[in-house]
Amino acid sequence: MKKYLLFLGVALCATFCVNEASAQIKLGENGGQLSVSLDSNNIYYQEDKKLEEFNMDNKREKEFGSNNYLKVDYGIKRFSAGLQVDAFLPALSGYDISKHKFSSTYNTAFVALYAQWEHDSWGIRLGDIYDQFGNGLIFRAYEERALGFNNALEGVRFHYNYENYLNFKVLAGMPRIYDEVSDTLVWGGDLSLSFSDMLGWTDGLVSIEGGYIRRVLNNDETIVNKNHYPAKEFKEDVLNMISTRANFEYAGFSLRGEYAMKLNEDVWGANDDPAKGNVINIDFGYNYKRFSISGTFRRQQNMATPIMLTMYDREKHHIDAGAPVSGIADFGGGNSLNYIPLLTRQHTYSLASLNPYLGCATTTGGEIGGQVDIYYSWRNPKVRGKYWNFHANFSMFNSLDYTDPFGDEIKGKNAWIDANFDVERQWNKTLKTTFLYSYQRWDKEKSIAPKAKYVESHIFVGDVTYKINKKHSLRFEAQYLCSDDYEGDWVAGTIEYNFAPMFSFYVSDMWNCEETDYNYEQLNDKHYLMHYYQVGATFTHSNYRAQIAYGRNRAGYVCSGGSCRYQPAYTGVNFALTITF
Amino acid sequence: MKKLMIMMLALFIGVSASAQTLPDVKVENQEGKVISVRDLVDGTPMIISFWSTTCKPCIAELNAINESLYEWVEEVDMKVIAVSVDDARTLNRARSQGNNWEDLICVYDKNQDLKRAMNVNLTPHAFVVDGNGNIVYSHSGYTPGSEIELFEKIKALK
Numbered sequence: 142m143k144k145y146l147l148f149l150g151v152a153l154c155a156t157f158c159v160n161e162a163s164a165q166i167k168l169g170e171n172g173g174q175l176s177v178s179l180d181s182n183n184i185y186y187q188e189d190k191k192l193e194e195f196n197m198d199n200k201r202e203k204e205f206g207s208n209n210y211l212k213v214d215y216g217i218k219r220f221s222a223g224l225q226v227d228a229f230l231p232a233l234s235g236y237d238i239s240k241h242k243f244s245s246t247y248n249t250a251f252v253a254l255y256a257q258w259e260h261d262s263w264g265i266r267l268g269d270i271y272d273q274f275g276n277g278l279i280f281r282a283y284e285e286r287a288l289g290f291n292n293a294l295e296g297v298r299f300h301y302n303y304e305n306y307l308n309f310k311v312l313a314g315m316p317r318i319y320d321e322v323s324d325t326l327v328w329g330g331d332l333s334l335s336f337s338d339m340l341g342w343t344d345g346l347v348s349i350e351g352g353y354i355r356r357v358l359n360n361d362e363t364i365v366n367k368n369h370y371p372a373k374e375f376k377e378d379v380l381n382m383i384s385t386r387a388n389f390e391y392a393g394f395s396l397r398g399e400y401a402m403k404l405n406e407d408v409w410g411a412n413d414d415p416a417k418g419n420v421i422n423i424d425f426g427y428n429y430k431r432f433s434i435s436g437t438f439r440r441q442q443n444m445a446t447p448i449m450l451t452m453y454d455r456e457k458h459h460i461d462a463g464a465p466v467s468g469i470a471d472f473g474g475g476n477s478l479n480y481i482p483l484l485t486r487q488h489t490y491s492l493a494s495l496n497p498y499l500g501c502a503t504t505t506g507g508e509i510g511g512q513v514d515i516y517y518s519w520r521n522p523k524v525r526g527k528y529w530n531f532h533a534n535f536s537m538f539n540s541l542d543y544t545d546p547f548g549d550e551i552k553g554k555n556a557w558i559d560a561n562f563d564v565e566r567q568w569n570k571t572l573k574t575t576f577l578y579s580y581q582r583w584d585k586e587k588s589i590a591p592k593a594k595y596v597e598s599h600i601f602v603g604d605v606t607y608k609i610n611k612k613h614s615l616r617f618e619a620q621y622l623c624s625d626d627y628e629g630d631w632v633a634g635t636i637e638y639n640f641a642p643m644f645s646f647y648v649s650d651m652w653n654c655e656e657t658d659y660n661y662e663q664l665n666d667k668h669y670l671m672h673y674y675q676v677g678a679t680f681t682h683s684n685y686r687a688q689i690a691y692g693r694n695r696a697g698y699v700c701s702g703g704s705c706r707y708q709p710a711y712t713g714v715n716f717a718l719t720i721t722f
Numbered sequence: 723m724k725k726l727m728i729m730m731l732a733l734f735i736g737v738s739a740s741a742q743t744l745p746d747v748k749v750e751n752q753e754g755k756v757i758s759v760r761d762l763v764d765g766t767p768m769i770i771s772f773w774s775t776t777c778k779p780c781i782a783e784l785n786a787i788n789e790s791l792y793e794w795v796e797e798v799d800m801k802v803i804a805v806s807v808d809d810a811r812t813l814n815r816a817r818s819q820g821n822n823w824e825d826l827i828c829v830y831d832k833n834q835d836l837k838r839a840m841n842v843n844l845t846p847h848a849f850v851v852d853g854n855g856n857i858v859y860s861h862s863g864y865t866p867g868s869e870i871e872l873f874e875k876i877k878a879l880k
Contacts, residue, residue: 174742178841212841216745259746273833276810283809283833286843308756346754390754395817397754424814433818482811487776514815518822525789530822567789606782606866614866642861642868681863686844701776719843719862 173217178721180210180286184233189693189712195671199696199710202245206233210286222256225269227291227320235699235708236289237473238319251320253293263301270294270312274331274352277480278401278420278444279382282316287701290475292448293317294327306338316448319475323448327478329354333386345391352384356478358450380407380446382479393428403443416506418443420481431518437484438511441502442541446478474704484512485536486561487700490602491651492620492633493561493579497698498538499705501556501588507541508556530565540588554593558582575604585627598624614639618649629655645679651695677715688717742857744770745839749805750830752820757829759836762803763855767879769872770803771848772837775812775819780846783864788823790869800876802826807837807845850875 184206192199207230214223228250232238239245255268271293273281284291296314303309313328331352337345357379384401402419420441427434449472481502488494502508513535520528541553563577579600584593600622608614618635633651651673677690696710746760762768769787773780784804791802804826808816813832820828831837840849843862850859850872859875861868 176742176841178843180843210843214839214841271833271835271838273810281810281833284838388754395754426814426817428818428821431822431824433821435814435818437814480810482809484811486815487812489776489778514818516818516822525792567785608866611870612867639865639867641865642871643865645863645865679863681861681865681868684860684862686862721841721843721847721860721862 173215176214176216176722178210178212179718180212181207181718182209182233183207183716184711184713185716186234186711186713191671192693192710192712196696196710201711202234202709203231206231208233208236208286208289219259220257221259223254225253227251227253229289229320232289234711235706237475237706238289240473249320251317253295253317262303263299265300266298268295269317270296270298270314272298272310272312273480274329274354275350275384275386275399275401276422278399278422279352279384279446279479280327280329280354281478281480283480285701285704287699288474288704288706289319290704291317291319292475292477295322296327304338306335308333316478318448318472324359325448326357326359327354346388347390348388350384350386350388352386354382354384354478356380356382356446356448379405381405382446395424395426397424398422401444407443407446416443418445420444431516431520433516434514436511436513439481439484440507440509440541441481442507444479444481444502445506447472447476448478449476474706482704483700484510485538485557485559486512486514486534488561488579490577490600490604490618490620490633491649492622492631493577493581493600493602494700495622495631495697496581496583496596496598496627497700497705498536498557498559498583499587499698501538501540501584504587504589505540505543505551505553507543507553508538509541509553510536510538510557512536526567526570528567532561532563532565534561535559545589549591551589551591554584554588555582555595556584556588556593571608573606575602577602577604596624596626598622598626612641614641620651627657627659628653629657629659631655643681645681646677648674648676649692650674684721686717686719688715690715744851744855744857745836747831747836747839749836750832752817752828752830759829760855762827762829763851763853765853766799766801767853767876768801768803768851769848769876770805770840770851772805772807772831772840772842772845774806774808774845775815776808777845779864781819782866783846783848783869784823784826786866786869787872788825790873791825794873794876798877798880804828805836806830807834807842808832809834848872850879852879 186201186204188201209228211226212223214221229238230248231246234245253269255266257266258264271282271284282292282294284293294312294314294316296312298310298312300310309332311330315322315325316327329352333348333350335348337347381404382401383404384399386399388397389395399422403417406417421439423438425436483498483500485498500508515533517531518528536559538557539553539555543551545551559579559581561579563575565575567573582595582597585596586594602620604618606614606616616637620633622631624630631651632654635647635649637645637647639645652670673693673695675690675692677688679688691714693712694710697708698705699708744759744763746758748756748758751757771784773784787802794800804820804823806816806820806828809832813830816830846864847862848860849857851857858879861871
């Protein structure tokens with residue numbers, strides 16, 4: 142707590158000082174420019190007897206959690222440099238950094254630095270590197286604060302482009318894993334060649350691209366996987382991966398394909414069998430006026446790419462020298478060099494995202510499937526204030542055949558289906574309504590049992606925004622989830638009042654309103670009628686944004702950008718602050 | 723403590739700061755071609771708004787701007803850039819959605835280079851940029867009606 146206050150004090154002072162400086166001192170273009178941002182998210186966890194009684198997993202593990210990010214960038218002409226401080230004081234509940242540290246109350250901070258020089262046709266960057274090759278199937282160094290992931294490469298990157306059609310980059314370094322730099326070495330390069338630009342064809346785009354990544358683990362121990370029966374031994378040092386891509390666009394039509402593979406055997410997800418992996422990803426799209434359709438097909442097998450395989454740094458992780466090291470240590474979702482996201486629609490309504498698809502590649506190593514989106518906007522060109530927006534979306538994913546840790550063959554089967562339809566209607570300047578229907582079917586057995594157990598649900602959402610006048614508006618949201626399986630029916634509602642551009646207030650509630658066999662068995666009492674309520678307020682003024690909320694939060698998955706993390710249930714006060722200059 | 727020292731040092735260096743200008747970062751346009759953000763600076767003031775397909779208030783803001791822009795341009799010469807920060811998961815969906823805003827210029831920042839360079843933490847986040855590429859105002863979050871504030875800032879540039 143003290144550390145947190147100190148951090149916040151210094152950070153606030155820093156951001157305010159800069160604000161003053163930038164407001165008062167104007168040295169013109171030559172002085173360069175400074176930019177600072179602070180992002181702080183804090184929760185006071187309250188003791189909630191009812192929640193604990195409901196499920197022992199809901200026991201409060203700490204009183205306070207705080208994730209903070211301070212970023213300072215300075216640029217002058219072609220040069221720029223900066224730093225980012227990530228401080229977890231300690232990390233909020235449910236962030237995978239706690240898994241990595243084997244402690245939920247560990248205070249930690251990481252300072253990342255970079256310096257960069259950008260010339261007309263080339264550039265070099267030292268330090269913290271964020272980059273990706275193609276779709277990221279073999280390499281993506283990125284930051285996702287909502288999930289607490291950061292696998293930026295700490296190293297060097299050089300890029301060069303010739304005319305406007307040849308782009309080339311090489312990079313090398315050690316990936317970050319949460320708040321430390323791993324001792325895994327990664328290097329590689331990526332090249333793209335645009336034929337359309339080379340030939341001066343401006344109506345469309347034709348390009349080919351390719352990339353290579355090599356991961357070298359600093360690991361001289363033989364890994365014994367005791368989860369496997371009988372126990373397996375393997376030694377893993379080097380992984381080589383390549384990616385090939387082709388892109389085509391013409392007259393509103395686009396087709397992009399990427400095929401990536403592991404060139405040698407590597408350990409993978411569930412039962413750690415050494416295997417080669419590959420993935421194919423095809424995106425297509427077509428736009429005509431206000432109609433558009435897009436879709437993705439993807440098949441992947443054994444494409445997990447952990448940055449760290451085992452707890453080989455025995456000292457750091459307090460492991461006895463003689464103890465055997467077993468399997469992939471659970472370092473959480475941030476332990477990945479590549480990025481193969483879930484492709485299903487990410488819903489923003491709470492009941493539609495109550496049981497999101499979590500992927501079957503993590504449990505069985507393989508997945509095949511795809512998704513399609515169709516958008517249509519209907520409006521009278523003369524009357525802008527009125528329109529209809531239609532959106533339909535469908536996705537389906539199946540697991541591939543796989544051998545479980547006991548040597549049993551499990552056939553591939555359907556893991557997830559969803560179909561969504563939503564329509565948005567702007568009636569006039571003051572009234573807007575949205576209706577969403579979502580059908581979802583998922584396998585409770587996570588594809589690892591010989592037979593799937595499907596849970597089906599139908600979700601209905603109505604959302605009305607009413608603008609009282611130029612500044613005041615009200616929003617109502619009602620949701621109902623209808624299901625005969627699992628937890629049965631759920632209901633949720635929200636009321637929001639906005640006073641533009643500064644204030645926003647909301648109240649919401651959500652509860653499981655039906656008793657089912659599952660509830661009765663799991664929860665052994667009538668506590669399924671527990672309410673997950675929230676009240677909150679947001680204040681925004683130019684670059685400042687403060688948000689405060691109080692409520693009870695259900696355990697579940699928080700997803701952002703195609704990855705998810707488990708969020709344990711909690712009751713408490715959440716205070717978030719964002720400042721940018 | 724050492725970390726704090728580094729932080730303070732960096733801040734001292736930067737006391738000479740002046741008005742922010744638009745960074746020189748590469749993004750993709752609606753057709754998938756790589757363009758430089760600086761190329762968008764052509765003497766016309768603009769609103770740059772960061773959004774993603776999973777951010778409902780962002781889409782509400784851009785819908786509202788798209789509704790009003792044809793009226794705004796009659797009063798003052800301006801343009802609106804919608805920067806999608808969607809990654810590989812939702813990029814395709816973002817391109818489809820972006821197609822619906824006929825008056826906005828959509829660009830795609832798939833590895834969030836521009837988002838990082840402009841220090842955007844939360845979406846929606848909108849910037850008002852003058853004709854020379856200087857950032858004169860920014861605002862994060864959206865409440866129905868707050869787009870008018872952005873337009874007022876553009877008008878004040880005259």
